[in-house]
Amino acid sequence: MDPNETIRLLILNDSRSEAERLISMLNNAGRPNRAQHVDSEERLGKLLQEQTWDLLIAHDATDNVPPQNAIRQIRRLNRDVPVVLLTDDSSSASVVEGLKLGAADVVRLDEDQHLLQVIEREMENRDQRQQRRIADRRFREAERRSQALLDSSRDAIAYVQDGLYLYANESFAELFGYSDKDDIDCLPIMDMVADKDQKHLKQFLKNFTLKGDDAESTKVEFEGVKHDGSTTHVSLDVARATFDEEPCIQFLARARAADTSEELEAQIAQIKWQDLATGLYNRQYMVEQLEKxxxxEGRNQSPEASLLYIDIDNYADQVQAAFGVAGADMALSDIAALLRENTQEGDLLARFGDSAFTLLVPAIKADAAVLRAEKLCKAIEDHIVDVDGKTLQLTASVGISLINDTTSSAESAIEQAVSAMEKIRAEQGGNSARLYEPAMSDAEKKERDIMTDVQHALDNDRFRLLFQPIINLRGSDDEYYEVLLRLLNHDNEEVSPKxxxxxxxKMDVSHKIDRxxxxESIKMLSQHRSKGNKTRLIINLSRQSLCDESLPPWLGVAFKAAKLPSDAIVFQASEVDITNHINAAKAFAESLKKLKSCLSISGFGCSLNPFNVFKHVELGFVKVDGSFTQDIQNNNENPDALVDMIKQLHGEEVTTIVPFVENASVLATLWQAGVHYIQGYYLQEPTKSMDYDFNMES
Incomplete structure (x- = not known):
């Protein structure tokens, strides 16, 4: 990265002062920049379409433009803009989540030196990607020009491998009396050699091949057999060559001098590039212009263009069935005239396939391209096709691909436009326009589907509660259940919290689900306790609820309204959430104590210093991580580590719970260690009701 290069920077942050600090930091570090603070998704879309940007820096908790939405916008517009996230979270979880979203990196807030290194790396990476794209374009352009030279050369040229023609140009085809060069592809050489010369030519080619790279250019002459069976004397220059990255032999027959008028050349060119049925440019011309x-040169500095792929809906069923083959050409000519009326100066319109047209529009932004395509759909829908007095109204689907600094070839641009068009057909049946967006990965699709299920469950009360008993090993009459949550998807199948x-x-709805x-738990527990039961529940809370200062007052109102003693419910949060938000957990535990409830910690024992939490947060229950029990039951670990942990927990005067008890083999160890409560499928799997018989454990 050139230290004097100006960084074109987008900043997503709810705090404008923080954005200004970032800009000042870059300036002080000698990194000139031109930055924009973005405060809305609409503004972001406009900036991405109107200008070229090198980098986007976003706070992972910004509300104005969530980072995942920004990354989605960048993908939708096919922009090469790396995203770097800043986070307040000191855990690795935020880094992992940021990378999953598609960020190039995640940096702790205020770690400016780290951020500078990441910026420098991403700028260098972007430069390398840009140089690679430019090299790819130049290579493709060189290939295209070489191919064009071969195709149009008056010299007869062919490439041969293993006795077969890989390629022959028109002049070579004419030399042997073929009307189309494609007729020679994969044809055996000996089919075009007179019988008397075949042995001689076979020996010549064998000797030439054996010499390998040391073979020098030479000549060979033989009696050739034309397509119509007549013969002609052929003299060819023979040389080693490479075609389509394959080693082969080149045949070359020099053309004789001939005079061709400029007018005739122009007529030939017109015929070559024109579609005869519609009078528009043909596919070959469009592809060539698109490649150009x-x-x-300087493609990344010029305004972006868009390729519109316009395909008539139900062409075979409607147009060909109604008008026949000849009439269908007349109908397409009519549609072509309509499209021509809707073109502007600088546009390039071509017939691309049986029922497809392409429109290359220069200097147009993504939103404007979509609007343009929608107007074309409307124009076609409103148009009446008249063929010999028979009328028909048609519709079309229009796929759009953006041509910008990330586009490497004409082929990729066309594929993207066709893909967008096909998606319209699949999802809407046609008569619409859509911008190409990269396909989501399987993981992204699964996440999207789950998010849809979550929103549907919230809107339609599709959550369900299950209850799993927690049994006292010390002979107490206490009855505890842990409340477990399930979601019913569109297929009425249960989805686990995992x-x-x-x-x-990610949807920022965890607190809504918790409430x-x-x-629901308070309502069901009130009904259950009204029958004389003294049952208590343990309810799990998310990180959002743990940090929600409004939750304790809300709980007080909820308990009072249900006429339920607040000590009937214990609230539980994970070790990860409590240790990562120690101050919030401390405040929440103190608030619960005032309500005569308490806080429990789950998944205990996995952090480097798990007992440090007791210095800050008052806990009533501790549920150790289930992996300890599983390892003992699977003979992967001796019970000493768990036993030692339980003894230490006794010193903290907390109530211990050991989950995932799947068989009786571990019970003696847990009882001897002094564990208070156990939980697991050995006792009972989660059920829809609180129906466990605690008396049989007495």
Whole structure:
């Protein structure tokens, strides 16, 4: 990265002062920049379309433009803009989540030296990607020019491998009396050699091949057999060559001098590039012009263009069935005239296939291209096609691909436009326009589906509660259940929290789900206790709820309204959430104590110093991580580590719970260690009701 190069920077941050600090930091570090503070998605889309940007720096918790939405916009507009996220979170979880979203890196807030190194790396990476794209375009342009020279050369040229023609140009085809060069592809050489010379030519080619790279250019002469069976004397220059990255032999027959008028050349060119049925340019011309546009020097500095792929809906069923083959050409000519009326100066319109047209529009932004395509759809829909008095109204689907500094070839641009068009057909049946967007990965699709299920569950009350008993090993009469949450998807199948809670956190709806669980639990517990039961529940809370200062007052109101003693419910949060938000956890535990409830910690024992939490947060229950029990039951670990942990927990005067008890083999160890409560499928799997018989454990 050139230290004097100006960084074109987008900043997503709710705090404008923080954006100004970033800009000042870059300036002080000798990194000149031109930055824009973005405060809305609409503004972001406009900036991405109107200008070229090198980098986007976003705070991972910004509300105005969530980072995932910004990354989605960049992908949608096919921009090469790396995203660097800043985070307040000191854990690795934020880094992992940021990288999953598609960020290039995640940097702790205020770690400016780290950020500078990341910026320098991403700028260098972007420069390398740009240089690679430019090299790819130049290579493709060189290939295209070489191919064009071969195709149009008056010299007869062919490439041969293993006795077959890989390629022959028109002049070579004419030399042997073929009307189309494609007729020679993969044809055996000996089919075009007189019988008397075949042995001689076979020996010549064998000797030439054996010499390998040392073979020098030479000549060979033989009696050739034309397509019509007549013969002609052929003299060819023979040389080693490479075609389509394959080693082969080149045949070359020099053309005889001939005079061709400029007028005739122009007529030939017109015929070559024109579609006869519509009078528009043909596919070959469009592809060539598209390659020229993409391969132009300074492409990344010029305004972006768009390729519109316009395909008539139900062409075979409607047009060909109604008018026949000849009438269908007349109908297409009519549509072509309509499209021509809707072109502007600088546009390039071509017939691209049986029912497809392409429109190359220069200097147009993404939103404007979509609007243009929608107007074309409307114009075609409103137009009446008249063929010999028979009328028909048609519709079309228009796929759009953006041509900009990320576009490497005409082929990729066309494929993207066709893909967008096909997606319209699949999802809407046609008569619409769509901008190409990169396909989501399987993981992204799964996450999207789960997010849809979560929102549907919130809107339609599709969550369900299950209850798993927690049994006292010390002979107490206490009855505890842990409340477990399930989600019912569109297929009425249960989805476990492991799949949907992460999605809920990203959607910022975890606190809503927690409050639904709390209210439903209070309602069901009140009904259960009204029958004389002294049952208590343990309810899990998300990080959002743990840090929500408004939750404790809300709980007080909820308990009072249900006439339920607040000590009937214990609230539980994970070790990760409590240790990562120690101050919030401390405040929440103190608030629960005032309500005569308490806070429990789950997944205990996985951090480097798990007992440090007791210095800051008052806990009533500690549920150790289930991996300890599983390892003992699977004979992967001796019980000493768990036993030692339980003894230390006794010193903290907390109530211990050991989950994932799957068989009786571990019970003696847990009882001897002094564990207070156990939980697991050995006792009972989670059920829809609180129906466990605690008396049989007495």
């Amino acid at each position: 546009l993409i391969g132009a 799949e949907f809670l992460d999605a809920a956190a 639904w669980v709390i209210l």
